[in-house]
Amino acid sequence: MDLVALQSLLDNTSFLVLFITMLVYWGGAAFPSLTVLQKLGTIGVAIANLCMATLLGARWLEAGYFPLSNLYESLFFLAWGVTTMHLIAENMSRSRWVGTVTTPVAMGITAFAALSLPEEMQNSAPLVPALKSNWLMMHVSVMMISYSALLVGSLLAIAFLIVTRGQKIELRGSSVGNGSYRLRNNQPESEDPLTAIAFTKEQPSFDGNAAVLTQPSLENLAAAPSLSPQMLSLADTLDNISYRIIGLGFPLLTIGIISGGVWANEAWGSYWSWDPKETWALITWLVFAAYLHARITRGWQGRQPALLAAAGFVVVWICYLGVNILGKGLHSYGWFF
Numbered sequence: 001m002d003l004v005a006l007q008s009l010l011d012n013t014s015f016l017v018l019f020i021t022m023l024v025y026w027g028g029a030a031f032p033s034l035t036v037l038q039k040l041g042t043i044g045v046a047i048a049n050l051c052m053a054t055l056l057g058a059r060w061l062e063a064g065y066f067p068l069s070n071l072y073e074s075l076f077f078l079a080w081g082v083t084t085m086h087l088i089a090e091n092m093s094r095s096r097w098v099g100t101v102t103t104p105v106a107m108g109i110t111a112f113a114a115l116s117l118p119e120e121m122q123n124s125a126p127l128v129p130a131l132k133s134n135w136l137m138m139h140v141s142v143m144m145i146s147y148s149a150l151l152v153g154s155l156l157a158i159a160f161l162i163v164t165r166g167q168k169i170e171l172r173g174s175s176v177g178n179g180s181y182r183l184r185n186n187q188p189e190s191e192d193p194l195t196a197i198a199f200t201k202e203q204p205s206f207d208g209n210a211a212v213l214t215q216p217s218l219e220n221l222a223a224a225p226s227l228s229p230q231m232l233s234l235a236d237t238l239d240n241i242s243y244r245i246i247g248l249g250f251p252l253l254t255i256g257i258i259s260g261g262v263w264a265n266e267a268w269g270s271y272w273s274w275d276p277k278e279t280w281a282l283i284t285w286l287v288f289a290a291y292l293h294a295r296i297t298r299g300w301q302g303r304q305p306a307l308l309a310a311a312g313f314v315v316v317w318i319c320y321l322g323v324n325i326l327g328k329g330l331h332s333y334g335w336f337f
Contacts, residue, residue: 003062010055011076011114017048018083018107025099038096045083045090045103052080052110063124066137071324072122074144075113078320081148082106085245089152093241097163097234101155135263143256143281149249150288150316156242157309160302164227164235168303239302242309243295250288257281280319287312 021044028037055076059067067073086102113122127136227235260281261271272278291308294300 003058006058007055007062010051010058011110014048014051014055014076014079015107015110015114017044017051018079018103018110021045021048021099022103022107025096025103028096029100032096038099041096041099041103042087042090045086045099045106048106048110049080049083049087052076052083056080059124065127066141068136068140068144069127069131070121070125072113072117074140075109075117077141077144078148079106079109079113081145082109082152085148085152089156089241089245092244093237095234095237095241097159097238098156098241101159102152105151105155133263133266135259135266139256139259139263142252142259146249146252146256147316147320149245149252150284150312153242153244153246153249154309154313154316156238156245157306158313160235160238160242160306161310163231163238164303167227235302239306242306246288246291246309246312250285250292253281253285253288257285276323277319280315280323284312284315284319287315 021041024037024044025041028034028041031037056067056073059073063069068077082102083106086098086106089102090098260278264273264278265271287308291305291312294308295305
């Protein structure tokens with residue numbers, strides 16, 4: 001089998017495996033007692049990850065350069081990064097909810113690359129002069145991995161919003177500089193035992209932490225829909241892992257932007273030219289910098305940072321794909337011709 005035929009087989013296999021895996025994770029979420037489904041889902045993601053890694057390796061051997069020069073290669077590298085981050089997040093959380101939100105995105109990426117792109121955009125082509133540089137591997141690969149981490153972290157934040165149904169949930173141990181000490185000191189003093197219960201209702205959660213449903217009064221406590229201890233524990237887990245994955249992606253994004261500036265200076269004689277791609281990369285950096293600042297310095301947890309991360313999910317897609325679809329700027333080559 002030649003390398004071209006192998007690539008065609010692997011991209012379709014990746015899509016099919018991820019589609020089946022998505023259904024497995026959704027089945028596991030619908031029937032929590034079937035724990036075997038989560039194990040099967042993990043195996044499916046690992047198989048898809050291996051298929052995409054093999055595809056990229058075959059592409060590298062065929063073309064003779066690192067496979068990140070066009071949209072087809074970039075999409076599969078992104079899908080590989082998303083599945084890699086999925087495996088990391090799932091290993092940290094042991095939660096089936098990770099797969100319910102990450103596998104649809106990974107499957108959609110592979111479907112777009114393998115089934116929607118025209119054949120001429122899937123074929124390897126000689127590099128344009130500006131891409132014939134060692135910075136191609138350094139800059140683009142780091143940026144793509146950072147996108148993968150930020151997307152997975154944002155998806156977990158969206159899952160947190162779904163699980164908590166929009167309620168204000170205050171969590172312990174999910175951000176630096178706050179947690180149980182802050183919660184204890186923010187609880188009002190009251191001799192009324194019922195009021196005290198309203199402010200100290202605790203449930204077991206991930207890594208020994210506790211999730212607290214913040215309610216300002218007994219009336220609000222009665223009016224708000226209640227969350228089960230399992231949902232509170234799951235919410236704490238999702239918030240914690242989302243924070244950690246975004247914390248991994250942000251420094252990679254920073255390194256990618258800096259390396260891109262150095263490469264731009266070598267190629268075009270300027271570190272920064274306010275190209276649309278550069279502008280949206282800066283916007284992406286600012287959104288997630290605000291997220292981390294709010295969590296570490298301001299002590300935000302729960303719904304507020306999750307909403308910010310959800311906005312970051314949209315911003316990452318605009319930066320990665322939306323700008324290139326417009327076909328404008330210095331970064332438009334190698335994507336849509």
